[in-house]
Each structure stands twice: as structure tokens, then as C-alpha cells.
Amino acid sequence: MSITDSSNSDSGDKSNSYKTRASVESLASRPSAQVLVIGGGINGVSVFRDLALQGVDVALVERNDFCSGASGASSHMIHGGIRYLENGEFRLVSESVDERNDLLKTAPHYVKPLETTIPIFTTFSGVVSGALGFFKRRKAKRTERGAALIKVGLTVYDAFSRRRGSVPRHRFVGRTTALREMPMLHPGIRYAATYFDASVHNPERLTLDVLSSGLEANPSARASNYLSVHSMGPEGIFLRDEITGEDIPFDAEVVVNVTGAWVDETNAASGLPTAYMGGTKGSHIVLDDPTLLKACAGREVFFEHTDGRIVLIYPIGERVLVGTTDIATSEEDPVGEAVCTEEEIDYFFDLISHVFPAITVDRSMIVYSFSGVRPLPSQENLEPGLISRDYRLERNVEKTPEGTQAIISVIGGKWTTFRALGAQIADEVLPMVKVSRKANTQGLPIGGGWNYPTANGAETTWVEQHLSGGISPSRATLLFERYGTRAPEVLSYLQRHNDQLFTSTPELSTAEVKYMIEHEQALHLADILQRRTDLTFTGEVTLAVLEELAAVMATYLQWSDSFKKAQLNTTRDVLSQRHHVRL
Numbered sequence: 001m002s003i004t005d006s007s008n009s010d011s012g013d014k015s016n017s018y019k020t021r022a023s024v025e026s027l028a029s030r031p032s033a034q035v036l037v038i039g040g041g042i043n044g045v046s047v048f049r050d051l052a053l054q055g056v057d058v059a060l061v062e063r064n065d066f067c068s069g070a071s072g073a074s075s076h077m078i079h080g081g082i083r084y085l086e087n088g089e090f091r092l093v094s095e096s097v098d099e100r101n102d103l104l105k106t107a108p109h110y111v112k113p114l115e116t117t118i119p120i121f122t123t124f125s126g127v128v129s130g131a132l133g134f135f136k137r138r139k140a141k142r143t144e145r146g147a148a149l150i151k152v153g154l155t156v157y158d159a160f161s162r163r164r165g166s167v168p169r170h171r172f173v174g175r176t177t178a179l180r181e182m183p184m185l186h187p188g189i190r191y192a193a194t195y196f197d198a199s200v201h202n203p204e205r206l207t208l209d210v211l212s213s214g215l216e217a218n219p220s221a222r223a224s225n226y227l228s229v230h231s232m233g234p235e236g237i238f239l240r241d242e243i244t245g246e247d248i249p250f251d252a253e254v255v256v257n258v259t260g261a262w263v264d265e266t267n268a269a270s271g272l273p274t275a276y277m278g279g280t281k282g283s284h285i286v287l288d289d290p291t292l293l294k295a296c297a298g299r300e301v302f303f304e305h306t307d308g309r310i311v312l313i314y315p316i317g318e319r320v321l322v323g324t325t326d327i328a329t330s331e332e333d334p335v336g337e338a339v340c341t342e343e344e345i346d347y348f349f350d351l352i353s354h355v356f357p358a359i360t361v362d363r364s365m366i367v368y369s370f371s372g373v374r375p376l377p378s379q380e381n382l383e384p385g386l387i388s389r390d391y392r393l394e395r396n397v398e399k400t401p402e403g404t405q406a407i408i409s410v411i412g413g414k415w416t417t418f419r420a421l422g423a424q425i426a427d428e429v430l431p432m433v434k435v436s437r438k439a440n441t442q443g444l445p446i447g448g449g450w451n452y453p454t455a456n457g458a459e460t461t462w463v464e465q466h467l468s469g470g471i472s473p474s475r476a477t478l479l480f481e482r483y484g485t486r487a488p489e490v491l492s493y494l495q496r497h498n499d500q501l502f503t504s505t506p507e508l509s510t511a512e513v514k515y516m517i518e519h520e521q522a523l524h525l526a527d528i529l530q531r532r533t534d535l536t537f538t539g540e541v542t543l544a545v546l547e548e549l550a551a552v553m554a555t556y557l558q559w560s561d562s563f564k565k566a567q568l569n570t571t572r573d574v575l576s577q578r579h580h581v582r583l
Helices: 022-028 043-055 082-087 091-105 127-134 147-161 174-182 203-217 260-268 288-294 344-355 415-433 458-466 472-494 510-520 523-532 541-559 563-578
Strands: 032-037 056-059 113-121 172-174 192-198 222-224 227-231 238-241 248-256 280-288 302-303 309-314 319-323 366-373 391-400 403-412
Touching: 022 222, 022 227, 022 248, 032 043, 032 541, 043 056, 043 203, 043 415, 056 227, 082 091, 082 147, 091 113, 091 147, 091 192, 113 147, 127 147, 147 172, 147 192, 172 174, 174 192, 203 222, 203 472, 203 510, 203 523, 222 238, 227 248, 248 415, 248 458, 260 403, 280 344, 288 309, 288 319, 309 344, 319 344, 344 366, 391 415, 403 415, 472 510, 510 523, 510 541, 523 541, 523 563, 541 563
Parallel strands: 032 056, 032 248, 056 222, 113 302, 248 403
Antiparallel strands: 113 192, 172 192, 227 238, 238 248, 280 319, 280 366, 302 309, 309 319, 391 403
């Protein structure tokens, strides 16, 4: 969950805190577009990119930072959704597997193969409940899946996986082999199944790459964060700059509402009452525990807990991600503040002991926690885990002074299928604005994934050839990991702007912060700490880092002393209280 909601207006000194932003000025100076996309999560920017590639005059607005909602609170997985087979969602699994295979090729700088192991404790458990779930029985009691059910699922999954990719087939081994490969697994397991999916180590940066690809493809395409739809109705659209409070009249032929769990709230702003959304809360914790990291043996451990919930443990860098919960949100406040609770943390510790009983974890090992509300459709009386992760759209028409305005609401959607969702919505919109499709995004590299070195050892060679000028090998590697094949242009920018490494962390430099402000629309401390870098995720944020970053941003953004102090205090408080960051 983004912390920017509470850091936008905490200083009472907005007028002296920011200049007019170029992204806002581009919309205010030409206050119309063929299509207005509302929502800067991964699905919103995917719709934006696809339309921009077709030459559509498209604008995107996001009331917080890009990828600051559910998109920034994901499990960091790009997966086919093997568990959706149990619900009979073959179309979704087929599409998800194809999109996973595609992203391994088009975004190899962020999306990597992920070896996944399922520890199995029974042989036939879950067959009955699985059948009930398949036939959409609402009261089906979830139980732990056994070897028979998992074997069937993986066999079907392999059939889908082999169509547009070449990931290895699954392996099924007995207890002895499983414990030889992963000695710290529970000694009571009977089998282990291993297959391949994929992970996305930097989902926020991939979102930025998708957005920038749209902006670069079409000079008329415009996008801004911290710009909300204040109202939308017969008198037209009014955008509000969340930084300055300024209102901007705007007009569009088509409005695409991709605000996730906030779809109904956004529609309400136009006087269009809807009740499309339900949603479930998903929380995660990140642990700094070398023993648990070693126990994972480089693999994701994906399994059904004793209550039948799907959970996962897997290493990302030197940390271990543990998740996820699947808790129905309240009807009174379905999009309320999502926070990882103490009860959820206890649940995570219990599931770790279920798989690795010899490992003891405690709260001192938590370096970060996060939570978000999944944008799922409203489904009364259906267990959270059975609610479909598929997507659909709803069309409505609004009368405006200029005529009629179509409003398309996007319901559902998951990270893995963002490209396919964007293409489907674009295909719906293009005839409405009388534009023909000119480009297909399938197979089209994204941002720093262009010409990415994929052969064994090629990454090291590429870094030596393209990033060897005046920086250390470790700094060159970091830039490559953060920007992919765009790293040389970033390095060139840094060298032109008197770059100095931070004294508090080798992960940031003064000119790189300037680059993130000018080219990636970073406006708050959290934008850089949570979404332009992985400093919070890895537990590398210290009070010294906060203070140094605040000083650098204050210089570039001309913050007043009072605004800088408010930013610093709010960010420190929220990170420590809501995200378990120790400062």
C-alpha cells in the first residue's frame, strides 16, 4: 500500500513546495484527449501503452503515485495460476501461461524464471473439495491438496506451458529425494513436486517501463501522477492536482476506469452508481533470515497450508518474501487502508513452521511488510480463494455538453495478464474513436528489455562493454539491474549532472534522484524509496538515508524547510508504523 495518501498534504505549505509540473502542464495546456485512462497501476498503464502505440490521443491520470495501490502490493510473481485449474478457469490459465512466457522474453530485465517446489503431505486429500470448487459449489470446504490432485493439475499445467515457451516439465519426487535437495523441509512430507513459473523482482519499475514505452511511442500521449478525477458528469471532467489543489477542466470521448478496488468510487464521481467490486486483502512480509534463505535453496516454496489457503515462501535477492493472506474486505469499507496485521504475521510464522519446522522466525527479522486490496468482482457467499482472478469490462454512457461520453469500467485482472488486458480494452476502445490497430504488443519488448543479453554470462559482458566509464563495477551492475538496457542513457545523464553517491547508501546518488524526478515523476520520499528503488523492500532504509534523500529532493524540488520536515516526519512514521521498517 502506498504511503503517499498521507504525505501529500501534510505541510500546509504547498504553494512554496513545488513548481508547476510538466506532466500537469501538458494536460492543462491542451485539456482534451480522445481517451482518458484513470488509474496508474499496471493494468491502467497497459491500456495507455496499447492505445498510444495505435496513435490514439490518450491521457492517463493517477491520484497517487504510479503502481502505488494493489499493483505495488503483489506477490512479485508472474505465473500461470495453477490453482485456477481447480476452479475450472482454463481460459485464464491458458492466457496467463502464454503471458508469462511472453514476459520472460519481452521484460527479461525484471521477469526471471522461478523454480517452484510444492511440499506434499498426503496422497488423496483435497480431491472432494477440489471437485466441489471446480463445479462452483460456494460452500466447498478448503483442505490441503494431496499428491493425486497436484499431479493432475501439474500435468494439465505442463500442456498449457509448452505452447509458447520452453519451460521444463514438472518433476515429482519422493520424500528421500526431496529432503536431499532441500534438507530443511518438514521430515513428514511424502512427496515434492517441482515446476517453473516466473517472478518479477521490480514490479514498480516494470510499471514505469510500460508507461514510458507508451509516452515514447506517441508524442500526443500524456500521463501524470498525483492528478485525480475530482468530478465527472454532464458539466464535464474536472481533474485536480493533488499537489497544488488546482482544478483543471478536461474533455474526453471515452473514459476508461482502471482504478482497481476503487472502480465504484470513481464511477460515483460521475454520478454513475455501480457495485461491481468486492476485493480481498492480501498481505506479505519480507524477512532477513539467512537460515530461511538457505532452506529455500533458491526456489519458491508454494503450498497449501492446513486451512487450504495457497501460500508461498521464496527468496528475492538476500531476503525472503512470505505471503499471502486472502481476507474478504468489509462491505462498509471495501477499499479501506490495507495494513498487514499482527494476526497475519502470526499466520505467516505458523506456515513457515509448517514447512520448515526446525527454523524459528520472529518479528525482529521483519524488514518490511505490505498489504493491498485485490481488484476482484463482488461475489457474495463465495470464499475469497474461489473468487475469479479473471477480468471483464462494463460499458456505460454519460451525457456531456459535447455529446455522449463512453465510460468503460475494468473489473478484475491480475499482474501476469496486464498486456492481454490492455490489448482487449484497446480493441474495445479503438472503434469508438475511429482508429485502426497499427501495432501488436504481443512479443514487443518493454523498456530496458530491448536487446537484453540473455545468453549465459552475457549480462556481465554487456555491463563491462556499456557501463565501464568512470563508475565502479558494483555501481554499474546496480544500474543495469535497475534500468536494464536503458542503463547507458541513465549513466550518461548522471555524468552530465555532477553525480555524487550518497554517503548513507551506495544504492542512490544525487543525479539519479534528479533523474527520477525529471524522467519518472517522483515527488515524494516514498516514491523513490518504495517504487523507484527497492530500498524499503530489502530493509535498507535508515534514518540517515531518509535525511539525505530529503535534503537532495528539497534542493531539486525547491521544498521549503517546513515541507521537507513534514515529508521526513510523515514518511518515517508511516514506514515504521505501517510497514515494520525499523528506523
